Amino acid sequence: MMRYLGQRALHSAIALGALVMLVFFLVRLTGDPASLYLPIDASVEQRQAFSERHGFDRPVLAQFASFVGDVLRGDFGHSIRKDRPALEVVLEAFPTTLSLAVGTMVIAVVLGVVVGSLAAIRPGGMFDRMSTLTSLGAASAPDFWVAITGILLFAVALGWLPTSGTGGWQYWILPLAVLSLRPFGLLVQVVRGSMLSALGSAYVKTARAKGVGEATVVFVHALRNSGLAVVTVAGDQMVGIVNGAVIVETVFGWPGVGKLMIDAVIQRDFTLVQATILVTATAIFVLNVVIDLLYVLLDPRIRHR
Amino acid sequence: MSEAATLLEVRDLRVEFRSGLETVHAVNGATFDVRAGETAAILGESGCGKSVTAAAIMRLLPQPPARITAGEIRFDGESVLTMSRPRWRQIAGRRIGMVFQDALSSLNPVFSVGWQIAEAFRVHGEASRAERRRRAIELLDRVGISGAATRVDHFPHQFSGGMRQRVMIAMAVALGPSLLIADEPTTALDVTIQAQIMDLLASLRAEYGMAMVLISHDLGVVSEVADRVAVMYAGRVVESGPTREVLRRPSHPYTLALLRSVPGGKSKAQKLHPIVGSPPDLARMPVGCAFHPRCEMAREICTRVAPPCTVVEGASGATRTVECHFAAEVASGRVA
Numbered sequence: 001m002m003r004y005l006g007q008r009a010l011h012s013a014i015a016l017g018a019l020v021m022l023v024f025f026l027v028r029l030t031g032d033p034a035s036l037y038l039p040i041d042a043s044v045e046q047r048q049a050f051s052e053r054h055g056f057d058r059p060v061l062a063q064f065a066s067f068v069g070d071v072l073r074g075d076f077g078h079s080i081r082k083d084r085p086a087l088e089v090v091l092e093a094f095p096t097t098l099s100l101a102v103g104t105m106v107i108a109v110v111l112g113v114v115v116g117s118l119a120a121i122r123p124g125g126m127f128d129r130m131s132t133l134t135s136l137g138a139a140s141a142p143d144f145w146v147a148i149t150g151i152l153l154f155a156v157a158l159g160w161l162p163t164s165g166t167g168g169w170q171y172w173i174l175p176l177a178v179l180s181l182r183p184f185g186l187l188v189q190v191v192r193g194s195m196l197s198a199l200g201s202a203y204v205k206t207a208r209a210k211g212v213g214e215a216t217v218v219f220v221h222a223l224r225n226s227g228l229a230v231v232t233v234a235g236d237q238m239v240g241i242v243n244g245a246v247i248v249e250t251v252f253g254w255p256g257v258g259k260l261m262i263d264a265v266i267q268r269d270f271t272l273v274q275a276t277i278l279v280t281a282t283a284i285f286v287l288n289v290v291i292d293l294l295y296v297l298l299d300p301r302i303r304h305r
Numbered sequence: 306m307s308e309a310a311t312l313l314e315v316r317d318l319r320v321e322f323r324s325g326l327e328t329v330h331a332v333n334g335a336t337f338d339v340r341a342g343e344t345a346a347i348l349g350e351s352g353c354g355k356s357v358t359a360a361a362i363m364r365l366l367p368q369p370p371a372r373i374t375a376g377e378i379r380f381d382g383e384s385v386l387t388m389s390r391p392r393w394r395q396i397a398g399r400r401i402g403m404v405f406q407d408a409l410s411s412l413n414p415v416f417s418v419g420w421q422i423a424e425a426f427r428v429h430g431e432a433s434r435a436e437r438r439r440r441a442i443e444l445l446d447r448v449g450i451s452g453a454a455t456r457v458d459h460f461p462h463q464f465s466g467g468m469r470q471r472v473m474i475a476m477a478v479a480l481g482p483s484l485l486i487a488d489e490p491t492t493a494l495d496v497t498i499q500a501q502i503m504d505l506l507a508s509l510r511a512e513y514g515m516a517m518v519l520i521s522h523d524l525g526v527v528s529e530v531a532d533r534v535a536v537m538y539a540g541r542v543v544e545s546g547p548t549r550e551v552l553r554r555p556s557h558p559y560t561l562a563l564l565r566s567v568p569g570g571k572s573k574a575q576k577l578h579p580i581v582g583s584p585p586d587l588a589r590m591p592v593g594c595a596f597h598p599r600c601e602m603a604r605e606i607c608t609r610v611a612p613p614c615t616v617v618e619g620a621s622g623a624t625r626t627v628e629c630h631f632a633a634e635v636a637s638g639r640v641a
Contacts, residue, residue, distance in 0.1 A: 206412065209402075209477075
């Protein structure tokens with residue numbers, strides 16, 4: 001177990017290193033921050049002074065070396081725009097995104113598993129056809145469009161929900177609904193497929209021959225065998241959201257990691273971009289380990305290998 | 306032979322599968338009885354409808370595509386096909402146990418074998434949690450799994466093929482059923498293991514006083530363990546009666562051909578006689594006797610008229626039923 005975790009951490013560290021390098025150099029190709037931060041008529045001396053103060057005048061490789069050194073010491077740098085430590089800014093935004101992600105996944109997994117399982121009980125039946133149609137729609141609807149349409153309908157036209165921002169539970173409904181659509185649709189499809197094969201399997205026949213009731217056959221015998229598929233899809237979708245639900249956070253004005261990253265890129269806040277990426281990458285590493293542990297928990301065949 | 310009460314009655318069972326434009330007639334009027342405490346075998350080639358018949362008895366046919374179009378199945382006097390689902394659930398597992406062919410896929414891979422055996426007690430509302438576990442261990446021990454107390458927590462993939470089949474058997478007999486249906490229980494196993502499993506089934510049958518329906522294509526196994534045998538061909542029972550009688554003096558050309566196709570069987574000569582041709586396409590059944598295209602002694606009437614079920618008196622006075630126009634001639638050996 002420890003060996004596995006160590007291996008996982010090493011792989012992630014290598015991937016993280018490559019990522020940081022890539023981001024560090026790419027973000028510096030977007031242009032000179034001095035031209036963005038200083039007034040248009042700033043003198044050459046003023047620009048020079050700005051660059052010197054933030055170290056942008058040094059060779060890029062030298063900048064990179066000191067960045068790596070700082071990160072290893074736990075210093076993620078200072079956000080130019082916010083004038084605060086970059087890490088602090090990111091960690092402030094992170095819980096918002098995380099709660100959005102967790103809420104979304106709870107809704108999507110519960111609904112997806114229930115609808116997908118029920119659809120598999122009578123393939124080709126009315127419920128199955130309805131749920132296939134709905135889930136395909138949910139999985140393929142573009143979220144920016146759904147988000148904006150949702151605001152127009154429920155916030156502007158009907159006035160039931162706030163348009164954007166954070167606050168009470170009303171503020172959660174639209175973002176969660178929009179974010180859940182895609183994972184929900186995918187999960188319905190995946191659960192339906194794996195439940196179909198599980199329900200046609202020999203061990204389900206054995207259970208029925210034992211006198212096990214239909215509900216237990218479906219939601220215990222078959223569903224437990226579909227656990228891996230659920231974890232795979234749900235995990236993948238969760239990683240996507242933790243990575244920054246950029247569009248939804250932007251449309252609904254949620255101060256999460258996705259919005260923070262977009263703002264940082266637009267404002268050429270190099271340190272903030274780097275800190276955001278490092279933090280989310282670490283979170284995704286942790287998430288992947290959790291997913292692997294779930295696999296082991298769900299399938300004894302993996303456990304005993 | 307003392308006449309024990311009839312436990313299972315299958316009457317004129319007809320099952321068809323609809324797929325696309327075709328209708329496959331898997332079972333075409335199968336009729337047989339199983340008496341309490343006896344071992345009855347259903348013998349036939351693959352595709353003759355023997356497993357479908359077993360699935361129909363256990364109400365395990367997927368409907369659709371399967372459809373039971375006619376016939377009746379009575380267990381202990383009650384109609385299986387028309388009884389309510391709650392009533393059936395009291396019988397499945399408790400009064401009828403079933404052992405399947407492939408124990409690996411027939412055991413749920415994500416639950417421990419102990420859990421799966423204990424479930425039999427749980428669904429029938431038997432015993433406390435600790436008691437269920439104790440009885441699961443006891444059963445594992447009874448079916449010959451050593452170290453049952455630790456093995457009870459292991460998962461199916463940690464057992465060998467023969468051991469898995471033992472687990473299946475433990476599960477099937479957990480509640481002491483009066484009927485055990487074993488659908489090709491040894492087909493997926495090594496020959497040496499096959500004998501062990503058959504011995505286990507036979508000793509459990511005697512111990513619990515169960516009746517057993519053994520579904521098999523293996524003449525050797527059937528001749529060893531079965532009191533009576535029903536030979537199936539193209540979804541019908543073409544000959545049935547006491548195993549000794551049927552195998553010693555077959556009255557149906559198909560039974561005869563089966564015996565002659567097996568090494569060390571009826572054949573005097575060393576040469577084997579495979580049955581020519583192949584089983585009929587069950588979507589396009591031949592008119593008349595279903596076996597006539599492959600029958601060495603088919604005559605004109607066989608191509609027109611399906612043979613009626615005739616009762617033939619055996620040497621020992623025991624009777625058997627045969628579906629052949631020329632049963633008497635076949636039985637008396639007046640054939641090529």
